Amino acid sequence: MPRANKESSSDPAGESNTRTLKRGLKMVSFSSLLGNEALKTHLQKALSDQHISHAYLLEGPEGSGKKTAAAAFVRALFCLHPVTGPDGRYDSCGQCENCRLLDHDAFPDLALIEPEDGAKSLSAQIIRQRLVSDATVLPYKGSRKVYVVDRADLMTPEAQNALLKTIEEPPQGVTILLLCQSASLLLPTVLSRCVRLSTAPLPPSVIENVLVKKGADPSRAASLAALSQGSLGKALALFEDDNFSALRENWFHFLSSIPTMPQIEVLQKGGELFDTYASFQDQLLSLSLIWFSDLLKWKTAGDRALLVSKDYCPQIQKASSFYTDSSLIAITETIRRIGACLARNANKGLAQDLLLISFTGKDQIYW
Ligand SMILES: [Zn+2]
Known part of the structure; x- marks a missing residue:
């Protein structure tokens, strides 16, 4: 040519x-x-x-x-x-x-x-x-x-x-x-x-190492690596996002308080946080999955080393005593199913309410 x-x-x-x-x-x-x-x-x-x-x-x-x-x-x-x-x-x-x-x-x-x-x-x-x-x-x-x-x-x-x-x-x-x-x-x-x-997703340990080298606290690095699903780019973006840092703190504080809250307050406070962090919906679901999986790990093994959010070990230990193994398994399953529903454009408000009710561990959600 x-x-x-x-x-x-x-x-x-x-x-x-x-x-x-x-x-x-x-x-x-x-x-x-x-x-x-x-x-x-x-x-x-x-x-x-x-x-x-x-x-x-x-x-x-x-x-x-x-x-x-x-x-x-x-x-x-x-x-x-x-x-x-x-x-x-x-x-x-x-x-x-x-x-x-x-x-x-x-x-x-x-x-x-x-x-x-x-x-x-x-x-x-x-x-x-x-x-x-x-x-x-x-x-x-x-x-x-x-x-x-x-x-x-x-x-x-x-x-x-x-x-x-x-x-x-x-x-x-x-x-x-x-x-x-x-x-x-x-x-x-x-x-x-x-x-x-x-290109293939990276192992969480590789992402953790990069984040720690960039100055992230090891516990936070582990959380971010778990959230990023093998994407270093996503992990770095979350690491550098000040909003995400506050979100993780506020959401974990909320989740750790749920066992002592009346159900109506769980719905109200959870709804407010979902509204505040509307653009982080996927991250809220992922953080919830990390939290309740950590509770289950603590209940079954009692080993801090197995936790993703090691910096929340005392809160995880305390909160886990309010749940049974089977209720925690049911909650993690509900989070996965709600996530799949939201990805298919399900009614967001209803999905969030069902999710928050499931977090109390008192009402099983039947599918
Ligand atoms: Zn050259």
Whole structure:
């Protein structure tokens, strides 16, 4: 395919927008990517063999390392003096001109394309302007250009069709990385052109270690790791969110007071907290599950080391004496079922009331 010179680009504004958006990709080395060994091995071998595909699809849950993997791959791909990293495999040097430009978001041949803030889709217009059209322009430096499309699963069918020709017959040196949470939303014609790789949830212990190194109290780190379901990104976001810190304290204080409260007060106070932290509904359910699971662990084993919320051990010990083993098992089951109902858009107020009543352990909820 003939390539235009930079000056003849028909979309200087698009290029400018793309460069601004690139700030969302924080450059790292492969050694910074935790877990995900199969993914790292594949990408580092491709780099080592100089056998780079023109399109990759990185699939995995939010915060599981897709952007970090893409950043490590991109920097190693453009690095002028690649090194053997601590893991004995191919990695970027972090020192050369290209690495430094990438680190400072000033490398011209990399574009990050993602939905605008709050947008629920990635339009054909954006894909045409920032990728399809831009890919026909020769690279500024060297012979490669890379396009990272974050939330590629939000591309409309028209956007995917607009991308198809570039993926099928990419200009020489162009590599496209599609990052998505679910490949099921991508057209088979797009999928069939990509090397498919996936990121996996991290073990809680790995997330805990990262949070502790960042200064989190070990008990809080354990809670956050349990809440984040293997997503380091989610754990870090919660760790840095002051609202979440207050939420955990207030919710655990409420849960620990339930055994001595009349049922009407449980409904009233719980309802107020659900309203106050309306945007944290998932976290309230997860914290509840952690709390009542800890109560059950204490009742059956009496071992502080087994608790997720070790900093609440005295309160857990006291509260657990008000419940039977079977009522705690029933409560944890109710939390899971209510969570599933809410995910299916059940009546929120009714679901919350049922949940709060179940927390008293006095009324079994029958399903
Ligand atoms: Zn370098």
